Amino acid sequence: QVQLQESGPGLVKPSQTLSLTCTVSGGSISSGSYYWSWIRQPAGKGLEWIGRIYTSGSTNYNPSLKSRVTISVDTSKNQFSLKLSSVTAADTAVYYCAREWVVVNNWFDPWGQGTLVTVSS
Amino acid sequence: EIVMTQSPATLSVSPGERATLSCRASQSVSSNLAWYQQKPGQAPRLLIYGASTRATGIPARFSGSGSGTEFTLTISSLQSEDFAVYYCQQYNNWPPSYTFGQGTKLEIK
Numbered sequence: 001q002v003q004l005q006e007s008g009p010g011l012v013k014p015s016q017t018l019s020l021t022c023t024v025s026g027g028s029i030s031s032g033s034y035y036w037s038w039i040r041q042p043a044g045k046g047l048e049w050i051g052r053i054y055t056s057g058s059t060n061y062n063p064s065l066k067s068r069v070t071i072s073v074d075t076s077k078n079q080f081s082l083k084l085s086s087v088t089a090a091d092t093a094v095y096y097c098a099r100e101w102v103v104v105n106n107w108f109d110p111w112g113q114g115t116l117v118t119v120s121s
Numbered sequence: 122e123i124v125m126t127q128s129p130a131t132l133s134v135s136p137g138e139r140a141t142l143s144c145r146a147s148q149s150v151s152s153n154l155a156w157y158q159q160k161p162g163q164a165p166r167l168l169i170y171g172a173s174t175r176a177t178g179i180p181a182r183f184s185g186s187g188s189g190t191e192f193t194l195t196i197s198s199l200q201s202e203d204f205a206v207y208y209c210q211q212y213n214n215w216p217p218s219y220t221f222g223q224g225t226k227l228e229i230k
Contacts, residue, residue: 037219046208046221046222046223046224047165047208047210047221048221049218049219049220049221052217060216060217060218062218063122063216063218096164096165101170104171105152105153105154105155105170105171105172105212106153106155106212106219107155107167107170107171107210107212108155108157108165108167108210109167109170109176110167111164111165111166112164113163113164114164
């Protein structure tokens with residue numbers, strides 16, 4: 001079955017760019033009618049959707065983060081990536097990647113295990 | 122932005138009893154509502170999509186209902202492994218976006 005795994009630096013300095021990659025295994029990122037999303041969760045808090053990408057390259061972003069977010073896809077590597085610029089301590093969170101089903105309704109399944117990113121000097 | 126409000130914030134229930142969790146949307150989301158379970162240190166796990174369809178492998182004691190703005194997740198007979206935080210999630214078609222509720226923590230009474 002499809003599995004997702006996040007990777008990237010666990011520590012980022014304020015004002016710099018956070019970069020994460022999600023590797024999809026057990027299936028092709030290009031198969032099926034799926035979007036691929038990033039979601040984050042600050043410690044002890046709820047979930048916030050960051051944005052998504054389709055394998056065509058089409059993207060949608062959370063309006064509250066849109067000016068700082070870029071999501072890209074590399075189908076040859078079966079990966080998609082997140083870049084979040086000008087980070088502050090408020091961007092410290094566990095970042096998850098997830099497959100998004102778009103079949104009449106929309107939901108996320110499966111999710112990666114998550115990776116903690118801390119913004120600190 | 123559609124705001125999702127879950128209640129209660131914390132629910133204390135004894136094993137074997139029924140738990141009822143609520144999720145309200147600030148405007149209609151039709152049946153585009155999913156529920157997730159999250160245990161400490163783990164990623165969320167999909168339980169219900171389309172408001173009432175159980176995901177693959179989810180036990181029958183989990184059921185979802187509702188449409189429009191009012192939704193309910195019911196766990197008919199709580200098992201020890203069910204104590205966790207539960208989130209609802211909606212999808213808005215335009216502009217495309219998702220929002221989650223703030224979560225309900227289900228704890229052992």
